[in-house]
Amino acid sequence: MAIKEKLKEFSIWFNKHLKNQLKVGIPQKLFDAMHYSLNAGGKRIRPFLMFESAKICGKNNTDIFLDIAIAIEMIHTYSLIHDDLPSMDNDDLRRGKPTCHKVFGEAIAILAGDGLLTHAFEKISSVNLDPEKIVKIINILAKNTGIYGMVAGQAGDILAEKEGSFQDIKFIHENKTTKFIQACCEIGAVLADANEEKRQALRTYGYNIGMAFQIWDDVLDVIGDTEKLGKTVGKDINQNKLTYPSIYGLKQSKEIAKSHIEKAIESISIFKENETLVELAKFIIQREV
Secondary structure, three states, X not given: OOHHHHHHHHHHHHHHHHOOOOOOOOOHHHHHHHHHHHOOOOOOHHHHHHHHHXXXXXXOOHHHHHHHHHHHHHHHHHHHHHHOOOOOOOOOEEOOEEOHHHHHOHHHHHHHHHHHHHXXXXXXHOOOOOHHHHHHHHHHHHHHHOOOOHHHHHHHHHHHHHXXXXXXXXXXXXXXXXXXXXXXXXXXXXXXXXXXXXXXXXHHHHHHHHHHHHXXXXXXXXXXXXXXXXXXXXXXXXXXXXXXXXXHHHHHHHHHHHHHHHHHHHHOOOOOOOHHXXXXXXXXXXXXX
């Protein structure tokens, strides 16, 4: 089965479990905003990576791991809601639908993101796993999506765009996108009780596909199609954002992304059954959407 079909099959299965994750008992508009964004679609690459990383290390237990994968998607959704806000990237479209703040207002969108982030850690802490393993997973996620990861990268992106005071594009991409993707791979290894060699291999894989993923997003913002992407193209140029094409040009940016994919594939050569992760790595720089 080709990787596109695998991702589609996974997302259909995963989306069924996402639909009933939020319970009543909170203000209806907040519930609606969280549910709207969580179920807006997407390839679900981050939870897919977690499952496949566990599987490549010899453990394939979707029932036990599902809540952690859902928590990962909640954190990703929170980041998208906040990223789209008028004070951040000011986007009107996400996954082909109006962004959360366009539908529910800016204040509720902020709270919806806050709610998804905090609820994600509540879910992880409630999973029936060894407490030491849960602490490791929480630590990996908090470190890589917090002030030493995704939050730092987002801040760097805003500073570079609005103040011109942050000029390290590699730092932005490593933190804003890559560390979260890397964390998903490492969490899969932790769930499978993998040794340090395998964990490091998956960290390296996650790092390189994460860098390639964000560089390719930069490329698609220049050459992509709004209808296919489900979000407005050309915004990076219009907002004077720091991107790989703005520094290196399209041709070299594509070569850099390709180099990261080659390194990612090499890093998982220690695994016997690595076909799915190899296919996924190649797919990163073949995306049109």
